[in-house]
Amino acid sequence: MRAIVQRETGGPEVLRLEEIEDPVPGPGEVVVKLRAAALNRRDVFIRTGQYAGIKLPSTPGADGVGEVAAVGEGVSNVTPGQAVVIDPALDWGDDPSAQGASFRILGLGADNGTYAQLVRIPASNVYAKPEGLSWEEAAAIPLAGLTAYRAVNTRGQVKAGETVLVTGIGGGVSTFALTLARHLGARVLVLSGKDEKLARAATLGADAGFNYNTSDWVKEVRAATGGKGPDVVIDSVGGATFNQVLDVVRPGGRVVVFGSTLGAVPETVLRRIFWKQLDVRGSTMGLPSEFAAMLRLFGEGGLRPAIDKVFPLEEAGAAQVRMQEAEQFGKIILSIPA
Ligand SMILES: NC(=O)c1ccc[n+]([C@@H]2O[C@H](COP(=O)([O-])OP(=O)(O)OC[C@H]3O[C@@H](n4cnc5c(N)ncnc54)[C@H](OP(=O)(O)O)[C@@H]3O)[C@@H](O)[C@H]2O)c1
Structure with missing residues (x-):
């Protein structure tokens, strides 16, 4: 697959489009063929070296939507071909008042992110894409929503x-x-x-x-x-x-x-x-139950995200510069080629 790979911290030029191996789902995981991703300020902080616990190389991106391409052993909540939205909050833990020590956000280190054609993710982190939202609108929602x-x-x-x-x-x-x-x-x-x-x-x-x-x-x-x-x-x-x-x-x-x-x-x-x-x-990110409640507001609830601008995947660096310079109003989206 093609993916943006960040091998070092620095300017937008460190976000390079590379040909890398396809991810394979392990037990309880799925691989999603992404149609769109979205940027978060965190992606810029990771690129510029201003984020805690940076592990490289890594593919950035917490927000993604697409179709389930493959499911691992024991997965029953989704089937191949289903359109899904990814919850990027990984391993919140048992305490609803605050995340535990294993908590992570998709798009850093081994948790390779959504600036890619494919992403591997626990099956419990994927939710049916609300009908009536475009790929770009749905991609805008997860982390920020x-x-x-x-x-x-x-x-x-x-x-x-x-x-x-x-x-x-x-x-x-x-x-x-x-x-x-x-x-x-x-x-x-x-x-x-x-x-x-x-x-x-x-x-x-x-x-x-x-x-x-x-x-x-x-x-x-x-x-x-x-x-x-x-x-x-x-x-x-x-x-x-x-x-x-x-x-x-x-x-x-x-x-x-x-x-x-x-x-x-x-x-x-x-x-x-x-x-x-x-x-x-x-306040930081949120629980799976909060993700589900939020997504319902943007599905059957009829709310709409604010979209700023859509860039092709290979222009991820330029997209991040737009964010870094606070030019945007709402979410900056990456469209991902099939
Ligand atoms: N704790 C969490 O779970 C969590 C989750 C998401 C984000 N965050 C953090 O929340 C912040 C916002 O994230 P985001 O992804 O929404 O970022 P973003 O889209 O880049 O938004 C940041 C906004 O801050 C304003 N801003 C930028 N420079 C400023 C300045 N010099 N003075 C005053 N305002 C300025 C700008 O709005 P105006 O131009 O309208 O002023 C800009 O659009 C980041 O620090 C991010 O790391 C935390």
Whole structure:
């Protein structure tokens, strides 16, 4: 098969299309013939050497959809030819409150990922592709949809009538967080560095948007919430933005953090947390039951993912540059040749 192989960390040129051996399913596993994959910021962090536990060579990619090509011994939940979506969360473990030590995400080291024509995966990680979604739409959903579902529904406990602020709205996960929070009946405010992304977010149902490059957004968000601040903030930008998030959230409010694109928070934040009686909750990926519930919302529930742009597999490097430069709104997709 043809696959993108990363043998070293570096620029986009380290993502090379190679001819490599087809994967073979072991007991309890399937091989999926991929039709589309999607990018996540993690793929860029792995390429640039900014991710914990990098093991190379490896084929990147957590998100993938396609048809089951082969099944291993003992597999009964799917049959060859079936259209499936892959849950990239591997071996969560027994504790629903947090993943165990064996937890991994598809697309690193021996868990070769979806920037490929074929991928090997436990049969328990594949789900019937929702009918009515294109391959590209279905590929956009898994990692970002799962992360947003746990952050908004399980950890954020967002309720109808609450006001939710989502930072970095152009991001893959953030667009899902907007859609899921709106679906729960919340009023959703969004932040972006670009006005055109704020306009796109409005078409997905955002009630108001603020540009962090051109406005005093903390003041404006306060004004838009009657001086009180949002009930919940869903953040993955981190860095200096995190302190502003703690400033803007209402006293007694919730902050759900699932990432830190900008890295470390530059000053102490503890006083803000205890004085405002804040509830700061971490969130990562999600359980199989959360994946199934999320997928139903995008299947029979009729929700749609935001697609940014589709690149052919061999242009994976250029696709990652688009993400690295924060040009995207929603998910960047790779189409995979038959
Ligand atoms: N814990 C988990 O399970 C989990 C799962 C998925 C992702 N993550 C993490 O969550 C973060 C987002 O992931 P993603 O895949 O959605 O990434 P993404 O699609 O690349 O989105 C990141 C967004 O952050 C915003 N941003 C970029 N540079 C910024 C800057 N200088 N200042 C402020 N905002 C900036 C941009 O939105 P605007 O241009 O609109 O501002 C960008 O679209 C990453 O850090 C990722 O590692 C964690």
